[in-house]
Amino acid sequence: RSYKRQTLCRFDIDRLNAPFLEIFESLIPTEEEKAKQKQLLTLLENIICKEWPEARLYIYGSCGNSFGVSKSDIDLCLVIGEEDINKSEILLRLADLLQSDNLENVQALTRARVPIVKLMDPVTGISCDICINNVLAVVNTKLLRDYANIDARLRQLAFIVKHWAKSRGVNETYHGTLSSYAYVLMCIHFLQQRRPAILPCLQGMRATYSVTVENIECAFFDQVDKLQEFGSHNRETIAELVWAFFNYWAYSHDYANTVISVRRGSTISKREKDWTRRIGNDRHLICIEDPFETSHDLGRVVDKHSIKVLREEFERAAEIMQYDANPCVKLFEPYVP
Numbered sequence: 001r002s003y004k005r006q007t008l009c010r011f012d013i014d015r016l017n018a019p020f021l022e023i024f025e026s027l028i029p030t031e032e033e034k035a036k037q038k039q040l041l042t043l044l045e046n047i048i049c050k051e052w053p054e055a056r057l058y059i060y061g062s063c064g065n066s067f068g069v070s071k072s073d074i075d076l077c078l079v080i081g082e083e084d085i086n087k088s089e090i091l092l093r094l095a096d097l098l099q100s101d102n103l104e105n106v107q108a109l110t111r112a113r114v115p116i117v118k119l120m121d122p123v124t125g126i127s128c129d130i131c132i133n134n135v136l137a138v139v140n141t142k143l144l145r146d147y148a149n150i151d152a153r154l155r156q157l158a159f160i161v162k163h164w165a166k167s168r169g170v171n172e173t174y175h176g177t178l179s180s181y182a183y184v185l186m187c188i189h190f191l192q193q194r195r196p197a198i199l200p201c202l203q204g205m206r207a208t209y210s211v212t213v214e215n216i217e218c219a220f221f222d223q224v225d226k227l228q229e230f231g232s233h234n235r236e237t238i239a240e241l242v243w244a245f246f247n248y249w250a251y252s253h254d255y256a257n258t259v260i261s262v263r264r265g266s267t268i269s270k271r272e273k274d275w276t277r278r279i280g281n282d283r284h285l286i287c288i289e290d291p292f293e294t295s296h297d298l299g300r301v302v303d304k305h306s307i308k309v310l311r312e313e314f315e316r317a318a319e320i321m322q323y324d325a326n327p328c329v330k331l332f333e334p335y336v337p
């Protein structure tokens with residue numbers, strides 16, 4: 001492999017903008033779908049507020065961070081004030097309440113890594129998972145949504161990357177590949193690194209929003225309406241960015257020595273984080289720092305086998321973007337083992 005290969009963008013790259021934008025548009029949820037999500041949220045809020053008047057229900061994940069494609073499940077987080085609650089007890093009680101309100105496929109998974117209740121609403125056809133007191137996820141959802149509201153190209157790029165990852169079977173943490181959350185952070189990092197930069201580093205700016213969650217101070221600039229011009233000096237189009245994104249992960253990223261950090265707005269060295277050797281199951285083969293839980297490497301799910309799969313998929317995508325006459329078809333061809 002030639003990791004330091006220098007290639008220029010293909011000469012006809014702009015021809016690819018329209019088809020990429022078309023794919024992006026086709027993935028966006030409709031207003032009708034968003035209205036149905038709201039309807040379900042209101043229904044659930046009513047059920048919950050009768051039992052726990054102090055509790056609040058928050059959307060997190062793709063329906064809240066604006067990176068959700070059409071027909072996504074909704075991720076919800078029930079925040080109950082008290083610290084020392086018995087999550088299993090609450091989830092079981094919640095499951096009972098939901099069942100008696102005619103919601104379907106209600107299931108409490110109390111032993112999961114993140115304990116949840118699953119349900120399906122027969123009226124809207126939407127499924128959702130409810131977890132408890134996962135406030136960091138609610139806050140990182142806001143961070144992602146705020147980034148999305150700075151420059152439209154982030155949402156376009158992330159939809160295309162997520163669609164590619166799902167089509168190619170590399171969006172499955174239980175098989176050692178990356179979560180959607182990790183891919184969105186990779187896109188944000190990438191746009192922070194363009195010259196001129198397309199995205200700023202919100203955590204490096206004056207904090208206008210700040211909360212402390214589980215002893216972690218989460219602070220960043222969130223007045224993104226003031227940053228609408230931020231990326232305007234960079235005129236790169238979505239096709240150029242897709243091309244460059246895959247090139248970066250195929251040939252330019254230094255997997256051996258660096259960690260990507262949206263918090264810093266740059267890469268940092270593995271040495272600085274002490275992520276140089278395997279500890280337990282953390283192999284640090286591709287390092288993506290969580291913006292708030294900075295000891296979390298979102299690449300920790302990746303192992304010796306799946307890193308190879310992942311890098312070969314990045315290379316395949318880069319090759320297609322470079323040479324294929326019709327990359328918008330080939331890029332998303334389902335992976336067949």
Ligand code: CTP
Nearest residue numbers: 060061062068069072137138140141179180181
């Ligand atoms: N999350 C997290 N830490 C992780 C993985 C996920 O905090 N290691 C939280 C994030 O708030 C993320 C949410 O869980 O937004 C959902 O994660 P994921 O399913 O990866 O992303 P979605 O955006 O919901 O993607 P999809 O459209 O594939 O459902």
Ligand code: MG
Nearest residue numbers: 061062073075
């Ligand atoms: Mg999700």
